[in-house]
Amino acid sequence: xxxxxxxxxxxxxxxxxxxxxxxxxxxxxxxxxxxxxxxxxxxxxxxxxxxxxxxxxxxxxxxxxxxxxxxxxxxxxxxxxxxxxxxxxxxxxxxxxxxxxxxxxxxxxxxxxxxxxxxxxxxxxxxxxxxxxxxxxxxxxxxxxx
Numbered sequence: 001x002x003x004x005x006x007x008x009x010x011x012x013x014x015x016x017x018x019x020x021x022x023x024x025x026x027x028x029x030x031x032x033x034x035x036x037x038x039x040x041x042x043x044x045x046x047x048x049x050x051x052x053x054x055x056x057x058x059x060x061x062x063x064x065x066x067x068x069x070x071x072x073x074x075x076x077x078x079x080x081x082x083x084x085x086x087x088x089x090x091x092x093x094x095x096x097x098x099x100x101x102x103x104x105x106x107x108x109x110x111x112x113x114x115x116x117x118x119x120x121x122x123x124x125x126x127x128x129x130x131x132x133x134x135x136x137x138x139x140x141x142x143x144x145x146x
Contacts, residue, residue, distance in 0.1 A: 058085035063131045102126040
């Protein structure tokens with residue numbers, strides 16, 4: 001019986017798949033996709049952490065993605081977001097600071113960057129923690145006299 005499986009595996013290794021895509025072709029396709037499908041919505045390429053009207057705070061999207069629960073990280077189509085920022089209403093952040101953490105729903109995050117995540121909405125109510133150190137740094141920058 002083991003000889004049978006050994007022969008099958010040997011044949012699979014010896015005969016490469018004819019329709020296999022070379023690794024370099026795959027890499028080029030992924031790179032091209034990432035360059036043409038940047039996140040949109042409330043995501044900005046980069047910034048100083050403050051929205052022009054002062055009612056929103058921008059946070060680095062890559063740090064937010066790293067802090068997501070594992071089951072939500074599986075919903076990310078591509079993680080190469082560069083210096084993209086995500087805007088969050090200042091009032092929402094201030095109302096949660098007294099709890100010691102600030103969170104937004106996965107649905108809000110998915111809506112802000114629809115190209116970044118898959119289209120499934122079954123986890124939209126799960127909460128995603130926002131980086132408190134980044135929030136505090138940006139709030140301190142926005143205070144008068146700092």
